[in-house]
Amino acid sequence: MASAAPVASAWAPGYAWGRESADFKTRLNFVPRVFARDEEETFSGEIHLYTGHAIASKKFILPEHSCAKELRVPLREVLDKVGLESFDGLLEIHAHSTTKVPDPRLAKFLEVWVDVASRDGKFYISYPAVPNRGQFFKVFTGQYQVWPGILMKGPMTSDVVIINANRKPVPIRLALFNADGESLESLEMEAPFRSVVQHRLEEEIPGARALLEKTGGVGSLRAWFKFKLNAYVMFRNRETGTVSSFDHLSPYFRR
């Protein structure tokens, strides 16, 4: 049997946005049919919490647990253990088999689903925490990603949520294209290290709504990240504040 340390370090952590406060609650779901590859196995791990440079990282140890059994971890429980009142930032979820090392040519993470909900019901997202590395897509570049269908129509608008899991800040630029190919680009910004930042496109790119409204309020986003980052587009109703969509960007496929 391999020793515990090399086994643990062979698995990649997944990253997600966690929010816990009087207004938000978050839960981590380790569910056998989604999470485990082998239900005979046990898993263990750690949860690290970061908010860039605002606070030092905090670490929560996951108990060793059977892959055949569900484990639900409310973020509140994690915060209580590490001594934080509230949190809005990056969750780095290390979950690994206690005995098996993944094949380095295959996806080497165990899929943990994270759901984040606001207590007023206006914010609810549920999605898998994914690594920042180790995907097998054949892509042109790791620097550009796209999102077809940016919406700025009526009350609806689009935000970009960028997760920088790296240990250093990453320069970024966001470009919007309307359906006819006219474009506007943001100034170069910085994704702070170990952080989650919500970018309101209408604020970051002046004239964005007018550009998209020329072609029915629908267009596309092209994001440039100096180093590959995980990013998501979120639809928000400007009048009610309700968030109703959250999905990841797509790379430029070489296939």
Added chain:
Amino acid sequence: MRDRIEAAAPTAPSFEALCKTTGAAVTCFGCALEVEEIYGKARPGAVDWSHKPTLLPAKKLLGLYRSMCRAIGSVPIALYRQAGWYVNRPELRTRLVTCHLPLPGVKDYLEEPALVEIVLHDPDGRRIARKTQVLPFGHTLAVEIADLFPAATHGLVVWRFVQPQLGSGRSYLQWYSDGSATSTHEKLWGKGEGYFAIPKVPTEPDLDIHWITVNPMRKPFRAEFVLTDGGRELERKPFELAPRASQFQTMDEIFPGFRAKGENLTVYLDGDNGRIFCYYLVHNRTIKTWQAQHL
């Protein structure tokens, strides 16, 4: 892991069986393509490569080929099939969006126009509409299903992105109502996806949970819905879907009274899931939103 897959491939009856027996990761960021290539090498002829880029012209695509030739000349053409699910109801409509954006600094990135062909199927799998359109370089194409075929209700939508490279040509579905919109990406044709599950089924009384299953295959799909609470199995329901058909069901239709059955409910499809795909939609009746997530 790779050794295990290579060892099992020569005797595996199907690609799906190979994934199941070896535990190959087949989620959104998984390795289905690589595993399928291993299987294809071990079992020549056993893999359906129809989802791979297909060289044109093929007789059945002659019209498409001619349109493409007119549009971009004689560049070698490949065909990328993608699939998703549309709905066209008064309370929820669908817009398909794809784009063909520039990629600065990459020399071999082609800037010719692409051709997009969209095919709609009804819930029973019958083909009901088809549209072909040129997508100029730099542009975004947004297609309203209601404009394409007003009588469509819901079903499988297939689109073919015809261009030498896929590039930015993935497509996203937007399901929208008055004051709400939600979006998620399509599925590249032929990806084995493993288990489909809602890891935490919302049980709040003002939320309706809709499970969408789409079968893009030419063969029927059979499986079972399983409801668990805290990992304990509560209930199973057989499920069958005809070729190219789709199912749009509420969780109450699948498991009546599910809210009362537990605090930590998970629902998943148990079976040899092949190349189907699933989404779920959460409809909040109080704040009148719909929210999607691909599985």
